Amino acid sequence: MKELIMIIIGSALVNNVVLSQFLGLCPFLGVSKKTNTAAGMGAAVIFVITVASALCSLIYSKLLVPLDMGYLQTIVFILVIACLVQFVELILKKYSRPLYSALGVYLPLITTNCAVLGVALINVTEDYGLVKSTINGFGTAAGFTIAIIIMAGIRERIEYNDVTKSFQGSPIVLITAGLMAMAFFGFAGL
Amino acid sequence: MLNMMQDSFLPDMLRVAAAFSFQGVMVATAIVAGVGLFIGLFLGFAAKTFAVQQDEREVKVRELLPGANCGGCGYPGCDGLAAAIAKGEAPANACPVANKEAHAQIAEVMGTSVEESEKMVAFVKCVGTCDKTEVKYEYYGVQDCNKAAVAPGKGNKKCSYGCMGYGSCVRVCAFDAIHIVDGIAVVDKEKCTGCSSCTAQCPNKLIEMVPDRAKTLVGCSSLDKGKDVKAACSAGCIGCKLCVKACEFDAIHVDNNLAYIDYSKCTNCGKCVAVCPVKVIQVKAIS
Numbered sequence: 001m002k003e004l005i006m007i008i009i010g011s012a013l014v015n016n017v018v019l020s021q022f023l024g025l026c027p028f029l030g031v032s033k034k035t036n037t038a039a040g041m042g043a044a045v046i047f048v049i050t051v052a053s054a055l056c057s058l059i060y061s062k063l064l065v066p067l068d069m070g071y072l073q074t075i076v077f078i079l080v081i082a083c084l085v086q087f088v089e090l091i092l093k094k095y096s097r098p099l100y101s102a103l104g105v106y107l108p109l110i111t112t113n114c115a116v117l118g119v120a121l122i123n124v125t126e127d128y129g130l131v132k133s134t135i136n137g138f139g140t141a142a143g144f145t146i147a148i149i150i151m152a153g154i155r156e157r158i159e160y161n162d163v164t165k166s167f168q169g170s171p172i173v174l175i176t177a178g179l180m181a182m183a184f185f186g187f188a189g190l
Numbered sequence: 191m192l193n194m195m196q197d198s199f200l201p202d203m204l205r206v207a208a209a210f211s212f213q214g215v216m217v218a219t220a221i222v223a224g225v226g227l228f229i230g231l232f233l234g235f236a237a238k239t240f241a242v243q244q245d246e247r248e249v250k251v252r253e254l255l256p257g258a259n260c261g262g263c264g265y266p267g268c269d270g271l272a273a274a275i276a277k278g279e280a281p282a283n284a285c286p287v288a289n290k291e292a293h294a295q296i297a298e299v300m301g302t303s304v305e306e307s308e309k310m311v312a313f314v315k316c317v318g319t320c321d322k323t324e325v326k327y328e329y330y331g332v333q334d335c336n337k338a339a340v341a342p343g344k345g346n347k348k349c350s351y352g353c354m355g356y357g358s359c360v361r362v363c364a365f366d367a368i369h370i371v372d373g374i375a376v377v378d379k380e381k382c383t384g385c386s387s388c389t390a391q392c393p394n395k396l397i398e399m400v401p402d403r404a405k406t407l408v409g410c411s412s413l414d415k416g417k418d419v420k421a422a423c424s425a426g427c428i429g430c431k432l433c434v435k436a437c438e439f440d441a442i443h444v445d446n447n448l449a450y451i452d453y454s455k456c457t458n459c460g461k462c463v464a465v466c467p468v469k470v471i472q473v474k475a476i477s
Contacts, residue, residue, distance in 0.1 A: 067217060069218055160333070
């Protein structure tokens with residue numbers, strides 16, 4: 001139990017997927033203009049990464065390892081994640097219309113979020129089992145959500161500032177991300 | 191360095207070459223192909239099983255809408271409006287941005303006819319440019335009208351009713367149709383689609399939707415008495431009622447020290463423009 005909690009804290013804060021591993025930067029910059037949409041994206045990411053880590057871990061240990069085909073992990077994981085996102089979208093559309101419209105366009109966007117694949121591959125390198133993989137996936141996604149919501153909050157305030165013309169738009173956002181990454185570096189002491 | 195790399199690199203290559211076997215290739219291909227095939231079948235099956243009946247009119251209407259997601263119709267984006275039109279909750283011409291042809295096409299999809307509505311454009315009821323009004327103090331706060339409006343005296347201009355010029359309306363416009371020119375917001379009539387998202391942004395409620403054909407407009411919103419208006423801005427309406435007397439069509443009235451034009455009666459004859467002593471009524475060819 002203690003180990004699982006350590007994994008969650010480690011993946012969410014210490015090794016934050018965006019701010020210290022630099023995975024999933026595209027949605028981090030693209031969908032962080034408003035806190036609401038950022039929270040929507042975060043929720044969708046938590047959902048997909050948790051399920052994808054569990055599934056990828058299963059496939060790796062039950063299909064690839066027995067056949068001695070570990071090196072196929074990347075291509076198989078990509079296939080599985082793409083399929084999973086599509087399937088989740090179908091299910092949500094049918095059974096949970098409100099959740100489907102709340103997640104909206106972010107759900108398909110996650111297919112191309114490298115954080116999802118990143119977590120699956122980290123689970124393999126770290127030799128996590130099914131439970132630990134799922135927990136690690138959840139923690140990583142929670143870290144992504146924390147980072148993107150903080151970022152959206154900061155960006156909403158940046159809107160009101162008189163930013164020098166050459167720094168408007170992406171440059172100031174990247175500088176902000178850099179400062180946030182330095183702040184998150186403080187968690188390394190945990 | 192190079193030596194070291196070769197040392198570690200070459201044996202690796204040899205090992206790979208030794209491990210290369212026809213069987214390995216076949217297994218790998220089979221796994222990826224199998225997974226792909228399984229996923230394809232699975233998704234195809236799932237799409238059939240979990241198919242949701244979608245109103246095909248909704249899809250067609252959505253294609254005809256402009257897709258700007260400006261929210262001018264009051265629905266959450268174009269998808270929201272398409273759903274509402276398909277359900278009959280919104281009229282076929284509910285989109286303020288789409289042109290007449292699109293409205294007609296949407297009506298055709300829905301099997302109804304459309305009553306053509308007049309094209310409306312946004313108009314900023316203030317002409318107090320930098321040379322006409324003065325500033326009371328230097329404002330270094332947040333460059334946003336809604337923030338500046340809570341500063342003493344509603345912004346730093348002498349007139350507390352006028353355009354502050356910090357461009358909240360500019361930022362909200364999805365069509366690049368409104369700009370700050372010489373300290374006040376000016377609408378580019380050609381680009382304005384009449385979505386009216388800027389009207390809600392202005393803390394002084396300066397932006398009004400007027401018919402596109404209306405050429406004679408009152409460029410002031412000050413409710414102050416004539417003397418106070420004069421002191422604050424040389425272009426403000428002083429409520430002298432000369433325009434009311436000049437109008438032959440009963441189209442202009444003064445209420446609360448400010449002239450209002452009834453666009454349904456106004457013929458753009460220009461008589462009021464000629465008599466206005468402060469030139470606040472203007473023949474606007476906004477663009």
